């Protein structure tokens with residue numbers, strides 16, 4: 001019972017989220033709804049004109065027309081007028097709906113993207129890229145479509161239902177009563193089905209994310225797959241996932257078909273009952289032939305609008321499941337403030353003055369882990385220092401760099417930047433990232449020109465500045481051999497360059513930023529001894545007024561460092 005209540009309250013709370021989103025676009029949604037109502041009014045008027053036309057032609061004695069016409073020409077003119085207006089309105093309506101939909105999709109995608117990218121790194125790294133892409137594209141589109149689709153459809157269909165029902169009721173209350181029989185049954189069915197549909201929708205979305213993650217992983221690791229002869233294994237694994245997806249989709253489909261068939265069956269019986277009753281009234285002389293045609297048209301409008309409202313249930317459930325997945329992103333813990341006036345002031349004052357960087361008894365544990373990755377670590381360095389952090393693999397060197405960059409927060413202890421005289425101090429946080437430049441352990445080149453990649457860290461960098469940074473990183477020689485020099489294209493993830501070349505490009509990009517502290521995470525691990533030596537020599541010259549911190553296993557790096565620490569999960573011992 002508790003689980004059921006929880007599920008219902010989850011669905012209701014997600015519906016509130018969708019309603020809140022709709023409120024943001026309320027004027028657009030109202031415009032769309034009003035236009036749709038207009039086209040329904042013209043539809044109802046067209047039916048009444050058809051009734052008048054038939055009664056005019058059959059010269060029925062039982063004619064009781066809501067719209068009275070004096071001549072056949074008048075009826076035809078009205079029929080043409082309403083038909084044309086209806087078409088024009090529905091065309092304008094389609095256009096307005098598309099505009100609203102595009103606006104909502106783009107805005108919601110951008111909002112979700114902003115939220116994700118500003119969330120805490122530790123939480124965002126839990127998502128696979130395939131899952132995130134699926135949420136950005138498919139789920140955002142589903143929720144946007146529900147904002148433009150569901151509320152206006154419910155309102156317009158209720159209006160259509162009410163209008164058709166009122167006219168039927170005006171002519172024949174018994175016929176109206178018969179037409180209403182479908183409502184209670186359909187409501188009972190949909191109430192019973194909502195939860196089951198919700199579960200199906202969630203499972204399907206999870207499955208589709210799993211497939212997307214599988215695809216993106218396979219594409220990223222093509223070279224590995226081919227080299228290990230895993231192509232056929234992956235091809236059949238995809239098919240296996242697809243079979244699971246098909247089974248789930250078809251189960252859901254079977255379930256929906258059974259439900260809609262029951263509802264259609266009842267609707268069909270009621271349709272025959274209405275038709276039979278109409279024919280009886282005509283035979284008994286209670287209504288005209290035109291009114292019978294009007295009844296048939298209105299009943300089909302009535303049942304059409306009713307089944308549209310019922311069909312909204314699965315659409316709504318799907319939108320709820322999609323909205324839950326977007327809400328999951330929106331609820332991720334945010335990074336602390338990226339901009340902070342105190343940091344700005346400190347940065348403006350000290351960006352070119354000596355500073356020190358220190359850890360004071362810092363501990364950190366990754367959120368899903370039971371042990372600390374770093375335990376009570378202390379460390380200090382200052383401008384002009386070249387620091388090597390070494391230690392066995394998995395002991396916490398990269399974790400220390402993540403703490404410097406405030407990608408993660410210490411569970412205990414303080415990380416700070418201080419003026420050299422120690423009179424001024426600022427705690428590390430996302431806003432202090434401007435003090436740092438970083439060469440990550442993994443290559444992080446974007447699919448764009450090399451110059452664009454470089455200018456990501458310094459948008460106003462001149463070509464000469466870029467070339468200078470490339471020279472310092474020993475990357476200039478191979479870049480000028482490219483057809484377009486610094487404007488050559490870099491493939492997604494750096495394809496087109498060797499690992500060692502990409503490392504040098506990453507180093508050049510970090511230097512271009514010209515930050516007071518530069519972090520190098522195994523930044524020269526792919527270079528040959530001579531090139532590494534040259535790069536380090538250039539860095540030693542370039543970084544005399546910086547703090548340069550290297551994580552490394554290589555002795556060559558130690559040669560340019562005046563400080564070295566052995567990092568273990570419980571210590572950071574000075575060894576130089």
Ligand SMILES: Nc1ncnc2c1ncn2[C@@H]1O[C@H](COP(=O)(O)OP(=O)(O)OP(=O)(O)O)[C@@H](O)[C@H]1O
Nearest residue numbers: 125366367369373392393394395396397398399400
């Ligand atoms: N995102 C993460 N979630 C959970 N645990 C993590 C995460 N990243 C690293 N760890 C764990 O934290 C510990 C330290 O990892 P870290 O990457 O800092 O090691 P490292 O010293 O840089 O190793 P290497 O020399 O191999 O690069 C390891 O035990 C690792 O399993």
Ligand SMILES: [Mg+2]
Nearest residue numbers: 397398399441
């Ligand atoms: Mg590492």
